Amino acid sequence: MDFGLSAEQVLFKKTLRRFFETECPTSRVRAIMESDSGHDPELWAKLVDLGVTGLIVPPEQGGSGLELLDLALAAEELGYAAAPGPFLGNALGTVALKEAGASGAPWLPRIASGEVLATVAIGEDESEWEPQRLKARVDSGRLRARKPFVPYAAQADLILVAAHDQEGPGLFAVERGARGVTIEPVSGVDMTRRVHRVAFEDTPAHRIAGPEALSRTIDAGLILVAADAYGGMRRCFEMALNYAKQREQFGQVIGAFQAVKHQLADLITEIEPALSLWWYAAHAFDHIADQCARHAALAKAHLTDLFDRVARDATELHGGIGFTWEYDLHLWFRRAMFDRSFLGDASYHRARAADLAGW
């Protein structure tokens, strides 16, 4: 019985932490955020070299053959650093291809090597994320769909699209430059993680996986978003705590005021146990399959709600400075707005968790 990180995992986290401190301080985050693409190929290449794209890819396909937990730890560190770029979409693409088995396998080496950047197109208009209710259709290898929020679609070499064909819901592969694909940028609240509005008109697409792989991919997404939220809230909390220890008012550090102390105590009281929830969900993905979907839903709902609260309370605790553009807090405030929204809102996943519990 061991519910903790391995020495390797701890080291991996440390490595990423140091990497982002040096390669992607918030000054760099802002530069990338304000660029047109919101994507820095150089930074991405370095992440590839660190093996981030191959984490869950089997060794025989050139990856490290690790588990979703390891991928989630990377997501946590990206969240802590507010690192911009296509990590999330590419990670979900990797999960999808892996779950697809034989038909996905050929792609995995190229994903691991960074030669191919993948992304997923799942949600549809009217905030629809329920596979059964998706409108995207594939007829004789031709895809018709409108997907409003596809991470870094413009940069992706491969888009894995959730759609229905005569066999029912599944995942369909669309390669870069395929016919009938139109990609428009969406100006998003979180400019560190871009999304594009993608329309597919009779686009050649071939089925690579069925409903099981699709829902596994969604579960993985929920867990990675929860991990990102945890990394982000940790950072917000640390900023607030340090500020409370330094900033003086009325002749004492504000952290000496009981109101501030108790607000910080209330936050850490929520944050600490929340970590264990997404850890468990991530561990379940590979080891306790029947528990995964429910815990992924609970973790996404709980962690993103909490991220939202922590980002807000941290900003309020900072007072005016926390509300400025120059101060970094809003980077995470905006990431919290992304995490709560992407893949469906908290109430939706609580309702799913209730169904999955058989209540």
Add this chain to the structure above:
Amino acid sequence: MDFGLSAEQVLFKKTLRRFFETECPTSRVRAIMESDSGHDPELWAKLVDLGVTGLIVPPEQGGSGLELLDLALAAEELGYAAAPGPFLGNALGTVALKEAGASGAPWLPRIASGEVLATVAIGEDESEWEPQRLKARVDSGRLRARKPFVPYAAQADLILVAAHDQEGPGLFAVERGARGVTIEPVSGVDMTRRVHRVAFEDTPAHRIAGPEALSRTIDAGLILVAADAYGGMRRCFEMALNYAKQREQFGQVIGAFQAVKHQLADLITEIEPALSLWWYAAHAFDHIADQCARHAALAKAHLTDLFDRVARDATELHGGIGFTWEYDLHLWFRRAMFDRSFLGDASYHRARAADLAGW
């Protein structure tokens, strides 16, 4: 434009406040609470003398011809004093008889004089308070019904029962001693306001009013409960505030600790505006008919939720002593449990308010 109490109303409140201070201090409350009936005819008789039973009865029927707001002010004062007895049921009976018009009129003088004690039987098993869904039936003047929560049914001379006959839902009068009535006591959380479980088997009952009067009676009930909740939360808040100013810990009054100060500030910030909400609902009952039902529902939901929170926070703020039986706080803690439950829970009334708003 005047949204405040009249000099007469202020005086009336003062009178009641002083009356309960002298006639019904908490020692008396406890004595009555621990009695079998939970009813003190002597105290009740004095309330009758003060005109409480005749407040909304027209002058020509021996009452003061005042409005629901005045009745609600009395409810507020009873709530502040945690006064035990049949006020609420009798007040609702009075509203019902008044709304019934001609068929109710004959009763009103006897209600005002205190000769007759009335009550209402509305809710049914499975937490059902929706007139349309009630199961109570009247066939050719015979009533069959099970009503689990009838205030002071054992003491009442007249029970006004919500039921359906061929004309649809309405109110039916059952007089004391009528055939087929069985009354069992219910051991309740709030022993200052007793309820009885009443079964009617082919009991002679005559229709005195229709659906309109029934829903007006329910609206009045929601407003009176909200007023009681306000009186109760005021008392809890005052107890907590005074305790915070007297009780010393770590060499200073606990009210000097910022945490305590802010908890009290948060409470009063909720309490003050809440007063205006039930005032408005009560005023609307007589003057803005089309606004009454919605505001009555909003007020019941909001005020009883808040009473619950204030009673709880006040107890927590007292620490151990607040949790003792000897200390009076739990009298209101229990009244809060009554107010939140009687006439239906907060979510039910929020759902009704949403419907009434036409959303």
Add this chain to the structure above:
Amino acid sequence: MDLRYTPEYEDFRKEVQQFLAEHWTDEDIAAAPPPEDERAALMGASVRTDERATAFRLKAIERGYLYRHVPRAYGGGEQPPDPLKAAIIAEEFRKRKAPHEVIGQGPSMLVPTLLEHGTEAQKQRFIRDTILGKIVWCQGYSEPNAGSDLASLRTRGEVDGDFWVINGHKIWTSDAQRADWMFCLVRTERDAPKHEGISYILIDMKSPGITVRPLRQMTGTADFNEVFFDNVRVPVENTVGKRGQGWIVSRSTLKHERALIGASFMNRRMLDGVILLAQGVMLRGKPAIQDPVVRDRLAALEARLRAAECHELRLLTMSARREEPGVASMVTKLYSTQLGYQIAKLAMDILADRGLMAPGEPQAPAMGMFATAYMWSLGILIAGGTANIQRNIIAERGLELPRDPATQRR
């Protein structure tokens, strides 16, 4: 209790309506210059200071409809305080989209201060033009290291002949670019105890040595500024009140009838907007408005907002009756800022993934204005002095609990 106005007041309302019909034509309304930003748009006609608006205000003042607390001698309407009339005027002006009193820190903060502490010359020189919006003011209180704690102000002024020489740095000054003048707190008495060393000084923003730098907020827009003073020379006669008394001078609060009403107005607009949103978008496969969780939360917020609106009627009545509102009036700010946040949060939850879209994104419901509102709800909370400051005020002044030893020390 009677929510109707008495015949006298209804006559007054008719009189106001008549006045508006005569003097504020559809043509005047149509001539509105485009609002500068979303907030200006929300505030409506009161932000107008164009020719037509000024001409109209002069007539309205003449009739005693505006600036009722300002003596005629200084260009005001000079009327005995009557909150009900003030409420009627505000209502009718809003209905007619007519320019009410100019919005800004000049009319709302400087004018009452000058009326209480200003010299005759200062009153004559500034009040008239300020209430007509001809002189735009900004406030110079906050500093990077003195937020809610004014006692630690660092911007200092030294006397040089008949001039103050001012050096320092102010922050969170709204309107600083367009402002003609700043009313400013400056530390002038080096050796005096913290609170007593401050003077209240009026500074011409065109003076050499002043640099204004826009301050961008998390929303991405810049509605505030930083102002830097480098040996700025200001005539000593621009001091309001006595030297070193700036602390007291700055505390002359708005004795204004209007202070009491309208705090819920913005929240009402927001909540009605959220209801429209919920009726317009789908959630979990059906219209959001049909979602029971959404309905439950909407109704809970409607109850809180109706309480606030009715509470304003109660405060208005108290003031009409000359009753001391006490704590009842101290809670409104904390209550309404928190309510504003709760409303904005529900909007975000209803938007669900549509909340991914930034303000201005054409595909976003209501052009994504809810995302801005969500961030603003936080900014407003902070701007009003953090909630903790509000709680201190309520607890200490409203509930007479002991003052905080730390804040007491000053």
Add this chain to the structure above:
Amino acid sequence: MDLRYTPEYEDFRKEVQQFLAEHWTDEDIAAAPPPEDERAALMGASVRTDERATAFRLKAIERGYLYRHVPRAYGGGEQPPDPLKAAIIAEEFRKRKAPHEVIGQGPSMLVPTLLEHGTEAQKQRFIRDTILGKIVWCQGYSEPNAGSDLASLRTRGEVDGDFWVINGHKIWTSDAQRADWMFCLVRTERDAPKHEGISYILIDMKSPGITVRPLRQMTGTADFNEVFFDNVRVPVENTVGKRGQGWIVSRSTLKHERALIGASFMNRRMLDGVILLAQGVMLRGKPAIQDPVVRDRLAALEARLRAAECHELRLLTMSARREEPGVASMVTKLYSTQLGYQIAKLAMDILADRGLMAPGEPQAPAMGMFATAYMWSLGILIAGGTANIQRNIIAERGLELPRDPATQRR
């Protein structure tokens, strides 16, 4: 990360199961005396101290399953700390309804204190009988005017020859009626500074001059007492640690493996009970469990509870790895007491008007136990030192924020 136990531990589990099968028969289980009250019922077999239970405990101690932190010399199981084994033992004993370590303040508080500060004679005399439940202890810390602030204790002891003569008044002592002994904090050094004047003294509850008065709570039942001392004579050798060092002595906390686990156990029972309730009762015309608002709230609480349960696994792992849990372990009390209240509140909302019925009312769902749970959730919150005390501890010890000047003074 691996939630399975290694073969070694699975073997250990089998060994424990075998032991239980042999030494705790169905007959033993059936012979359970009726629980004294609801809480005792919830705690299960661990409250048993009957012959069979004692005989069994002796065997379990012999095998090193119980009181693993207590040396054999004093009747303990004396084992190297191994949180995983401890967890397995607790699990298996609970499954088998076998008596685990005796519940009470004697084993949990006095024993660790004696082990650290007691004389050899005190250890010999008390520990063995205490861990077998033969000596029942109550705690004499709280006083009417010293809740969380022990420095202001008033109960005082004067020396008279070889005796303390004790006078005063203690409150919130559970089990005082059935207790044989009390471990008590008494002010013995009149002139010493507040914290240093206190001694930790063991008092025989049969001593003349002791009066025990039951203290009834808001729930209506009396689970606590007040204890009055009128010239109670206690041998000075019953002092644990040095005179005046009682403050430090009393702080020897439970170094117990079990301290880490099971905090969520009660909340799990409650929440599962609430789910059953929701499946069993109607609300607004349909089964409560089908109400979307109820489902939303249930799922939110399930997430919070699962987080707490997984958090315990994390703490258990840390302790198995000999890692310092730090703040991670300080938050569990505040978290679980608040969660307990939220669960109880949801139960009340699902009960709706059925919540009008008092505990014990035959017609009430689950005999109205939820109403008690609701009130208890508040009592537990208070009993654990109010939430504010918890927040102070977390902020000061966990986050290293400045100590409160007031509490610092002591």
